[in-house]
Amino acid sequence: MASSSVALRHGLYRDSVTLMQISRTVGELAGVTASLVAMATPLNLDLLPRLGFEPVPGAGSDDLLVAIGADDDASLAAALARLDELFAAREVTTDAAAQPARTTRTALARSGANLVVISLPGPNALVESMDALHAGADVMLFSDNVSVEQEVALKEEAHRRGLLVMGPDCGTAIVGGVGLCFANVMRPGEVGLVAASGTGAQQVCALLDAAGVGVSAVLGTGGRDLSRAVGARSSLDAMAMLDKHEGTSLVVMISKPPPADVAERVAAAAGALTTPSVVGFLGRGRDDLTALTDKVLAALGRPALHPPEWIAPLPANFRGGAVRGLYSGGTLCDEAMVVTCDLLGPIHSNIPLDPSWALPASLTAPGHLMIDFGDDQLTQGRPHPMIDWTLRMERFEAEVADPTCGVLLLDVVLGYGSHRAPAGVLAPQVRVATENGVAVVVSLIGTSGDPQGLDSTALELQAAGASVYLSNAAAARAAAELAKGSA
């Protein structure tokens, strides 16, 4: 590159979402060819050579790394000046009269809060979580990359103190009517949901809402809670809490299938509750989330739901071909693969159902494939795909350009935390896809109260040419039928 600058700035810290925004703003300036504005973690330092920058020696993880490449010196200077403005603008907002708390410990001592939402980098999460537990506060731990030993230590400490750790890698919870991280707006109700899967919980919420059913609470546990090492510690504690809770008349537990001994322990605990319960382990040969929701409705004495759908006509020039699933929710991706592989055979994926179906690092393969863009490997150093659609839309365009792709399948997750106007991002690309003869199928995970608007989002996508389903299983089935019929 013609002109570049790589530097460390000590004592300047911003969270990853904020840095991503700054990095992108600078990267889009005229004459800028590459930009990396990130904390100087080993991972981000490794990116330097790949982006064509020289390595920087002596970086610590509390340093901010600024690397900008530009066509010429003037563009570089302009980019650096803009960067300073962006950082200065952020400084002002933190310059409050009262000194903000610097640790969770101090924040809790001042506010008396009883619930802490933690979304720090994984290696820093335990320390702040322990602050919360020592102060008697429950923890919603969104962070991933927390070691299993640390997860066990946190959950043991929580159990000792009668508290709950939701997470790590917990994306969804609703407590006292407040949605945490990625949560849909739910009416108050009698179902208490314990979920080891965030998007799984959101799908159940969406379907329950469509059936007019509300929740007393949604307690996430983190995807690893039912592993043998963690032993369902949070799931068991959460079920016990809901059992004692007066407002909960049905306890629902959902997870991927755990090891047999853990499954037995969870089933035994559920059976011992005084409150009725429904336990659903998702996977091949088992109920999908939609079927599971019907069991919940049956347990409540309600009729089965016909999930809403907004069907668009097939593109007149439908070209047929493989299904390409581009997912932001891991459980939804998994469910889509379970549903479609029975009809279509092997589905290649970065989270494959069968190890022999694993995608190579390029994430490309002929035939059917589904990618979980929320997988840890794809979220390192960037926000979750439910917030940031960049990677998914890049792939969407690539698939439209690939003549072997006939059907595009996507989840669009609504609610707090998610992108505020996903239809605005997706609809124009849906138009391009359908004009090129690609069918687009969307599983729309949302409730009537979500800030994005469930109906308006569905109608906008439908008008653009996508068939939209509230049930992910139904969407996957429809996509598979299209691909099968055209293959």
Add this chain to the structure above:
Amino acid sequence: MLLDQAPTIAAVGVDLMAEEIEAQAIDVTRVLWRPPLSGTEAALATIAADPRVADANSEAGRRLTSSRPKLVGIARAGDVLGLERGQFLHAGPPIDWASASGPLRGALMGAMIYEGLAETVEEAERLGPTITLDPCHSRHAAGPMAGVISASMPVFVLHDEVFGATTYGTLNEGLGKVLRMGAYGPEVIDRLRWLQTGLAPLLAATLEHHGPVDLTAIMAQAVQMGDECHNRNRAATSLFIREIVADLVELDVPSADIAAGLRFINSNDHFMLNLGMAAGKAASDAARDIPGSSMVVIMARNGTEFGIQTAGTGDTWFTAPCDVPEGLYLSGFGPEDANPDIGDSAIMETVGLGGFAMAAAPAIVRFVGGQVSDAVESTEKMYEITVAEHPLYQIPGLNFRGTPVGIDATLVARTGILPVINTGIAGKEPGIGQVGAGLVSPRPSLFFDAVKSLAARVGSADAS
């Protein structure tokens, strides 16, 4: 519990997560989180996951704030500290003559002359490499600035009835050219002799008449009278005089001797500092040796190195070079004349006074370069790195909130906030004396090393 009460929420991490909760019309207390000292992440997690740490630190804080040392008498240092001729105690972590800075060498030379080991300064300097040096802290003592104690010096004897510790401190010599600042001229030696033969017997007799003096009570009152008890001891010294004066005048000694003693104490606002430091040492001793605790029990400087110890790491010193304090200089002196930081007086900050109680002492903030709001901010910041609030040292201007006390090395590593120490500044050449006063902080590497060492001990032999 989680489900039975309305959630009140704090958030740490990505701003978006807090914003999305605020969008639901729910208040969120945000944490201004920053990465910890580089390289401490794993050690901090190991310590935080140690099931002992919460109880260990609360016990350390409890002991640090509940000792009640009383001044019980005066003794000859050689008799109570096990010092022979040719043996000297000094401030800070261990050091030898070769590494000793100007003021420490000056004080040792003065002490050699005072002890009759040397006739002249030149002779004392020649003898320097032959003398034996130990830290005051290794003998239950604490010495201001150079902190030199030799066998013939009189020392205050303090006893803590709560935890049983006995601690010691020298009699404060006053201001200007004094041994503790590295001066060794004839007037310095003469004053030391008068302390030994004049003031010490007078005060010893007074204490016998009066009975034990509760020093914690005096300092607690002084904090409410504008002292932070490190760089300002005017109220505490006055209260000390008030406490003993009736017993002093009742002694069967010439009134001229009583007047001389009272004039000396009254002319020296810092007379109480040495007593406060010995009291601090008693509190610190009470909180030592608590496995799993990351609380700092010693901060001390020898003019070359700054050293700290924590309750969970036994007698291990963590050391780094001392920095020159920032502050104001006496006329005729400037930063180029200053020696790097020196003295055991940071024991005051270790027990929740000094820089930690700045908000209580608006009168001195300009002396250390600032405004009243800076003093409040300084104290507020120290709450971020301490395990407790002192039950007795209360700050009127903060609604009688207890001073921040019990520095947690892990909180320093997490926040990067360093302890603020109010301190005197000694001249770097031997024989000069005091050149100013100001503020100083230990280097972050001390807390890095302490945190690493604490983490290494988790799950090892000392776990119990």
